[in-house]
Structures are given as structure tokens and as C-alpha cells.
Amino acid sequence: MDLSAVITKIINPGLALLPLAMDSEKAIVMLLTIGQQESRFEHRRQMGNGPARGFWQFERGGGVRGVMQHHTTTGHAHRLCAELGVAWDAAAIWTALETNDLLACGFARLLLYSDPKPLPSVSDAGAAWDLYARTWRPGKPHRETWDGYHLASRQALGIAA
Numbered sequence: 782m783d784l785s786a787v788i789t790k791i792i793n794p795g796l797a798l799l800p801l802a803m804d805s806e807k808a809i810v811m812l813l814t815i816g817q818q819e820s821r822f823e824h825r826r827q828m829g830n831g832p833a834r835g836f837w838q839f840e841r842g843g844g845v846r847g848v849m850q851h852h853t854t855t856g857h858a859h860r861l862c863a864e865l866g867v868a869w870d871a872a873a874i875w876t877a878l879e880t881n882d883l884l885a886c887g888f889a890r891l892l893l894y895s896d897p898k899p900l901p902s903v904s905d906a907g908a909a910w911d912l913y914a915r916t917w918r919p920g921k922p923h924r925e926t927w928d929g930y931h932l933a934s935r936q937a938l939g940i941a942a
Contacts, residue, residue: 782822784813784937791836795886798861803890806938807900811893812837812886813934815913818927825879835878835885837892844892844917845875854891861887892916903940906931 782790792812796804816822819838827833832840839845848854849871862869865884867877878885893900896916901908906928914922935941 784933787813787816787822788937791882791886795883796890798864798883798887799857799890803894805900807903808890808893809938810903810934811900811909811912812889813937814909814931815889815917817930817933818913834875836882837885837889839875839878839888841871841875844888845871848888848891848895851895854895858888858891903935
């Protein structure tokens with residue numbers, strides 16, 4: 782899926798389900814970059830039948846449980862699930878992430894929100910990587926692809942390189 786379609790069909794409506802303060806250019810750059818890093822917005826299931834689901838590749842016992850239980854995100858996540866008709870249950874959420882892109886976007890934004898540091902500047906790919914590494918804790922990180930995805934994200938939003 783191309784990034785402009787991701788923005789209009791997934792990210793904008795997904796962020797609209799969360800508090801307005803969570804919708805920012807910084808957040809969109811992070812969501813686009815992480816989505817490219819994790820799935821290239823092509824794969825909703827990790828390695829065909831792996832443990833991660835959705836474009837942002839959440840595992841049931843990792844990101845899903847983390848967003849459900851974190852004191853800054855649990856209330857928002859509960860309301861998001863209710864709005865989208867998803868049961869407040871880690872297994873149900875994890876299963877729904879594969880087909881419900883708005884839920885996946887919301888959970889991805891909430892995972893970023895759980896980090897105590899502010900979102901990095903849209904031009905700071907290094908700080909963006911650090912945030913991704915802290916919150917997603919990728920098992921096999923691929924730092925070499927990050928900067929290109931970050932640049933593509935900024936370009937999709939019309940932000941000068």
C-alpha cells in the first residue's frame with residue numbers, strides 16, 4: 782500500500798479515534814516509518830503465521846498486553862476497543878489487529894504514547910529510531926533500512942528532507 786493511501790485510509794481515521802493531542806505530524810512520521818520498518822504496509826501477519834499481527838506487528842504478550850496494561854494507555858485502549866467493537870481481551874485484540882487497520886493504528890500510537898519521552902522532531906531519524914527501539918523492542922533490528930523509511934515518511938507528508 783502506498784504511503785498516501787496509508788495516511789488517508791488508516792492513519793487519519795485511526796488517530797481520529799484517539800484524543801486530538803495524539804494526532805500530530807511527529808506521530809504520523811513515526812507511525813509511517815514504523816509501519817514500513819515492520820511490514821512495509823504489505824504484511825498483516827508476521828512471516829505467514831508468526832506471532833505478530835497488523836501492519837505494526839504487535840505480539841499478544843508484548844505490545845498488545847503492554848498497551849492494555851500501561852497506566853497512560855489502558856483507558857484510551859479500552860475506549861478504542863469499545864468504539865471498534867473489539868472485546869477487551871488480549872487474544873481478541875491480537876486477532877483483530879490482523880484485519881482491523883484502525884485498531885492497529887490506534888494501538889501503535891498508544892504504544893508510542895506510553896514512552897515517557899516526547900516524540901522526536903520530524904527531522905531527527907536517530908531519535909525516531911531510539912524511540913522505536915525502546916517501544917517495539919525488535920528482536921532483529923534493521924537500523925540500515927530506517928533512515929530511508931523515515932525520509933519516505935517525511936516526503937509523503939510533504940516535509941522537506
